[in-house]
Amino acid sequence: MKTLRTAFHNRLTVAGGVVVAILIVVAVAAPMLAPYDYAELDAARVLEAPSPAHILGTDGLGRDVLSRMIYGARVSLLVGFVSAGLASVIGVALGAVAGYFGGRVDTLIMRLVDVMLCFPTFFLILAVIAYLDSSIWNIMVVIGVTSWMGVCRLVRAEFLALKKRDFMVAAEGLGVRPLWIILRHGLPNAMAPVFVAFILGVAGAILTESSLSFLGIGVQPPDPSWGNMLTEGKATIEVAWWLSVFPGCAILLTVLGYNLLGEGLRDVLDPRLRNR
Amino acid sequence: MSTLLQIDGLRTVFDTSEGEAVAVDGLELSIAQGETVGIVGESGCGKSVTALSVMRLIQSPPGRIAAGRILFEGRDLLALNEKQMRSVRGNEIAMVFQEPMTSLNPVFPVGAQVGEALRIHRGLGRAEAEREAVRMLKLVEIPEAAARARDYPHQLSGGMRQRVMIAMALSCEPKLLIADEPTTALDVTIQAQVLDLLGALKERIGMAVMLITHDLGVVAEQAERVIVMYAGRVVEEGPVDRVLASPVHPYTRGLLASQPALGQEHGELKTIPGMVPRLTELPAGCRFRDRCDRAEPRCSSTDPALTDCGPAHRAACIVTTEEES
Numbered sequence: 270m271k272t273l274r275t276a277f278h279n280r281l282t283v284a285g286g287v288v289v290a291i292l293i294v295v296a297v298a299a300p301m302l303a304p305y306d307y308a309e310l311d312a313a314r315v316l317e318a319p320s321p322a323h324i325l326g327t328d329g330l331g332r333d334v335l336s337r338m339i340y341g342a343r344v345s346l347l348v349g350f351v352s353a354g355l356a357s358v359i360g361v362a363l364g365a366v367a368g369y370f371g372g373r374v375d376t377l378i379m380r381l382v383d384v385m386l387c388f389p390t391f392f393l394i395l396a397v398i399a400y401l402d403s404s405i406w407n408i409m410v411v412i413g414v415t416s417w418m419g420v421c422r423l424v425r426a427e428f429l430a431l432k433k434r435d436f437m438v439a440a441e442g443l444g445v446r447p448l449w450i451i452l453r454h455g456l457p458n459a460m461a462p463v464f465v466a467f468i469l470g471v472a473g474a475i476l477t478e479s480s481l482s483f484l485g486i487g488v489q490p491p492d493p494s495w496g497n498m499l500t501e502g503k504a505t506i507e508v509a510w511w512l513s514v515f516p517g518c519a520i521l522l523t524v525l526g527y528n529l530l531g532e533g534l535r536d537v538l539d540p541r542l543r544n545r
Numbered sequence: 546m547s548t549l550l551q552i553d554g555l556r557t558v559f560d561t562s563e564g565e566a567v568a569v570d571g572l573e574l575s576i577a578q579g580e581t582v583g584i585v586g587e588s589g590c591g592k593s594v595t596a597l598s599v600m601r602l603i604q605s606p607p608g609r610i611a612a613g614r615i616l617f618e619g620r621d622l623l624a625l626n627e628k629q630m631r632s633v634r635g636n637e638i639a640m641v642f643q644e645p646m647t648s649l650n651p652v653f654p655v656g657a658q659v660g661e662a663l664r665i666h667r668g669l670g671r672a673e674a675e676r677e678a679v680r681m682l683k684l685v686e687i688p689e690a691a692a693r694a695r696d697y698p699h700q701l702s703g704g705m706r707q708r709v710m711i712a713m714a715l716s717c718e719p720k721l722l723i724a725d726e727p728t729t730a731l732d733v734t735i736q737a738q739v740l741d742l743l744g745a746l747k748e749r750i751g752m753a754v755m756l757i758t759h760d761l762g763v764v765a766e767q768a769e770r771v772i773v774m775y776a777g778r779v780v781e782e783g784p785v786d787r788v789l790a791s792p793v794h795p796y797t798r799g800l801l802a803s804q805p806a807l808g809q810e811h812g813e814l815k816t817i818p819g820m821v822p823r824l825t826e827l828p829a830g831c832r833f834r835d836r837c838d839r840a841e842p843r844c845s846s847t848d849p850a851l852t853d854c855g856p857a858h859r860a861a862c863i864v865t866t867e868e869e870s
Contacts, residue, residue, distance in 0.1 A: 436650045
């Protein structure tokens with residue numbers, strides 16, 4: 270409760286939290302909130318400016334921009350959470366093993382992290398997607414598999430410190446198996462930074478997915494994503510600004526929201542940064 | 546009484562940037578079934594490292610057991626693989642750590658932690674282990690045990706937490722309990738309670754206790770035999786009353802002289818001059834000679850061996866053991 274109260278003290282954190290909450294509600298309730306079907310064509314109302322009938326206007330095929338953006342929020346949410354979730358699971362598993370066991374295992378895993386960090390991740394993703402189908406699931410897996418290194422380092426550092434704590438040694442003294450010590454005694458005490466890294470990871474994954482979709486190798490039309498909406502809008506930006514501005518703002522606000530929430534939670538969960 | 550634990554020539558070293566630090570050097574020690582043995586000595590003399598060596602919990606690297614045998618009921622613990630060793634830890638040999646404030650996991654209720662060893666070694670289910678944990682908490686005289694079992698460590702006082710630690714250690718009725726300064730972090734009245742409890746439980750379970758402490762008063766009350774360690778070696782061992790009444794080794798004498806006695810408030814407290822030698826550069830000959838008031842030139846050349854100086858009483862000093870015999 271105290272944690273929550275501290276969090277509410279920071280207006281920016283609250284703002285980020287509100288943005289994230291709204292996005293989640295919009296994504297979940299998309300079919301109820303969208304005024305039109307996101308794929309419904311209307312040849313009579315092509316490139317219509319925002320009006321009471323189409324609040325955010327229509328695109329080059331006469332589809333309602335607002336409805337497409339609402340469904341686009343689903344893609345963002347899904348990609349963000351699944352990718353960041355996958356990255357967290359990989360990062361936590363490898364980081365915990367590296368930090369707890371140390372020695373050669375640690376060296377091996379940390380060099381793997383170094384190698385992964387050396388790759389220009391975005392081009393790696395491009396290359397992989399070029400070979401695989403550009404389905405949303407492939408995208409999520411690829412983003413997840415290329416973004417776990419930060420979490421891995423964090424968790425390793427936590428475990429290096431935890432390993433020396435008396436209760437970890439005491440658990441070993443009771444004959445507890447190493448895997449069980451890691452899962453039951455270590456992880457619950459190392460989750461705070463992971464949680465923050467997860468939230469920040471969601472923002473990163475959303476941005477990556479938008480970039481991929483913008484380049485045409487992410488979510489494929491007619492399925493809407495904010496990234497591919499931007500692509501469609503860029504050809505007609507001089508006559509129909511609303512096609513680019515609204516999805517662009519959506520991406521900006523979303524990433525900003527997750528980042529503010531993540532940073533705010535970091536301040537709350539890390540006592541060293543408190544009361545600054 | 547038959548021997549439960551027999552340590553032969555144990556040598557535990559730590560690799561440091563300044564070379565090999567020998568924390569325990571050729572230690573000989575035995576504990577009989579049901580016996581309480583006190584191990585005393587200054588900080589850094591190898592008491593805790595001995596305990597951790599028996600549990601095979603020396604952090605490696607930097608530490609390692611370089612030589613020796615640790616026979617527990619005739620089995621060499623150093624020859625066991627990690628899996629076999631896990632079935633010994635917490636089950637046949639259990640340990641109570643020094644710091645009750647940090648030795649419990651902050652994110653779990655204490656009942657679950659007490660039950661953990663039972664689930665591992667006895668294969669009990671969650672509910673059964675929880676019931677058994679409450680029984681153990683009652684055994685260590687925690688009031689309202691069922692309610693306390695659901696408390697988290699931070700909700701309990703230091704004395705209560707140390708009782709929880711003892712309950713954890715005793716849950717599988719070990720044959721040997723290693724208590725590493727179990728009362729150092731507690732205040733004096735609680736110390737006495739915890740020690741009395743430990744003594745009573747020892748009788749009840751019939752286990753042997755290796756009691757590590759620097760408090761000779763604790764040893765006098767609890768232990769049957771005492772082992773005095775200095776710089777990784779045993780310098781004197783024998784029955785408690787004998788060693789405390791007529792110590793032979795100058796170090797033991799120094800330790801006893803530096804204990805404050807009640808009603809003896811006048812005068813300065815005696816101390817032993819100097820410090821334990823650096824473990825990376827141990828002197829040849831007697832390791833205590835630089836601080837010893839009885840040192841003679843021959844002490845720097847002869848490595849003193851444990852020599853009989855009374856019934857079951859041995860000391861490692863070439864000067865004073867000559868006088869005794």
